[in-house]
Amino acid sequence: MIRFKEKEEVLPLIYGSAFYGGGGGGAISDGIEIVDMALKFKGEFTVLEPNEVDDESIVVTVSAVGAPAAKEKYLKPSQVVRAVELLLEAGIEVEGLIPPEVGALNSVFSWVASSVLDIPVVDMPCDGRAHPTGVMGSMGLHRNPSYMSIQAVAGGNPAKNKYVEALITSSLEISSRLVRRISEEAGGLVAVARNPITAGFVKSHGAPNALKKAIEVGEVIVKYFRENPVEAGYKAIEKAEGEVVGRCLLKNVALETRGGFDLGKAELTCDSSETLITFFNEYMTLDIQNNRVATFPDLIVTTDLNTGIPITSADLPHYIGREVLLGYVDRRKIILGDGLKYEEVYRDLEKNLNIRIVDYIRDILQG
Numbered sequence: 001m002i003r004f005k006e007k008e009e010v011l012p013l014i015y016g017s018a019f020y021g022g023g024g025g026g027a028i029s030d031g032i033e034i035v036d037m038a039l040k041f042k043g044e045f046t047v048l049e050p051n052e053v054d055d056e057s058i059v060v061t062v063s064a065v066g067a068p069a070a071k072e073k074y075l076k077p078s079q080v081v082r083a084v085e086l087l088l089e090a091g092i093e094v095e096g097l098i099p100p101e102v103g104a105l106n107s108v109f110s111w112v113a114s115s116v117l118d119i120p121v122v123d124m125p126c127d128g129r130a131h132p133t134g135v136m137g138s139m140g141l142h143r144n145p146s147y148m149s150i151q152a153v154a155g156g157n158p159a160k161n162k163y164v165e166a167l168i169t170s171s172l173e174i175s176s177r178l179v180r181r182i183s184e185e186a187g188g189l190v191a192v193a194r195n196p197i198t199a200g201f202v203k204s205h206g207a208p209n210a211l212k213k214a215i216e217v218g219e220v221i222v223k224y225f226r227e228n229p230v231e232a233g234y235k236a237i238e239k240a241e242g243e244v245v246g247r248c249l250l251k252n253v254a255l256e257t258r259g260g261f262d263l264g265k266a267e268l269t270c271d272s273s274e275t276l277i278t279f280f281n282e283y284m285t286l287d288i289q290n291n292r293v294a295t296f297p298d299l300i301v302t303t304d305l306n307t308g309i310p311i312t313s314a315d316l317p318h319y320i321g322r323e324v325l326l327g328y329v330d331r332r333k334i335i336l337g338d339g340l341k342y343e344e345v346y347r348d349l350e351k352n353l354n355i356r357i358v359d360y361i362r363d364i365l366q367g
Contacts, residue, residue, distance in 0.1 A: 016218025025103015070188020
């Protein structure tokens with residue numbers, strides 16, 4: 001059991017999760033807001049470890065879905081609670097809540113719902129890093145033709161007539177597309193409670209203990225970031241067994257919000273080398289002098305040299321004309337969920353960004 005009694009104790013989880021967000025996973029400020037509310041509600045918060053949950057227990061993924069840079073996004077913790085309530089009202093047994101990924105928001109996104117509804121959170125994310133699509137966070141369930149995805153959605157600003165609630169039952173691909181479409185209608189971001197499944201399945205196909213791994217990296221960031229923020233960035237990459245590219249000048253960012261995603265590219269100069277990062281919420285590819293260096297699900301990380309804190313793709317435009325620390329972690333050093341191990345989940349990314357991904361990651365792909 002991982003126990004948190006005050007916000008300072010949660011910072012390693014938030015910052016480490018931001019690191020494993022790899023450009024996505026939600027904003028640090030939003031994650032801290034969730035943590036504040038959960039701690040005020042219960043006084044302390046506990047996360048169960050995988051061995052503390054029976055294999056037959058039914059767990060549900062709780063996630064924020066949408067485009068973090070959307071101008072009309074509106075999502076409140078009460079709407080996260082409502083998404084879980086919709087499943088309960090539909091007769092779904094929910095014995096545990098799990099993160100869809102490791103990210104500054106999504107690692108803690110279910111905490112308020114857990115506190116209000118008295119359902120435990122378990123350190124069994126669907127994936128040990130952040131990813132852009134719902135299918136990627138579904139641990140390979142899309143390959144099971146008999147599995148029907150149930151997804152409950154809540155979000156949007158009622159004052160602007162954008163509030164939406166929905167309960168969807170369909171294949172994973174269809175339901176995930178519909179949720180993304182609903183997020184657009186709701187202003188850009190919604191809460192989703194989805195995919196009831198046994199804890200035993202998640203232990204075998206998800207990323208058990210990935211939150212604990214994020215905490216280890218976050219502890220390094222917290223140790224250094226106040227006194228030596230530059231060192232915090234270097235030490236975090238080292239702790240994650242990654243590689244530092246260097247201090248890079250961010251020259252330009254092309255970002256657009258389309259189809260419920262933030263996508264685009266960033267151009268940098270690293271030690272006189274022309275460098276290109278593409279992103280689809282998360283950073284997808286890293287090319288230096290037209291040579292591929294890292295490809296999602298490799299973890300590509302940009303860090304603010306003034307704070308030592310990882311930067312999301314949605315915030316990159318604020319850093320144009322400034323230096324950032326750039327690094328990456330090989331995919332084999334990350335606890336990857338099975339949802340990232342199938343060729344078909346990458347095709348939309350390749351098409352939308354006009355890049356090659358699959359050809360570079362065949363070592364992790366299953367048939």
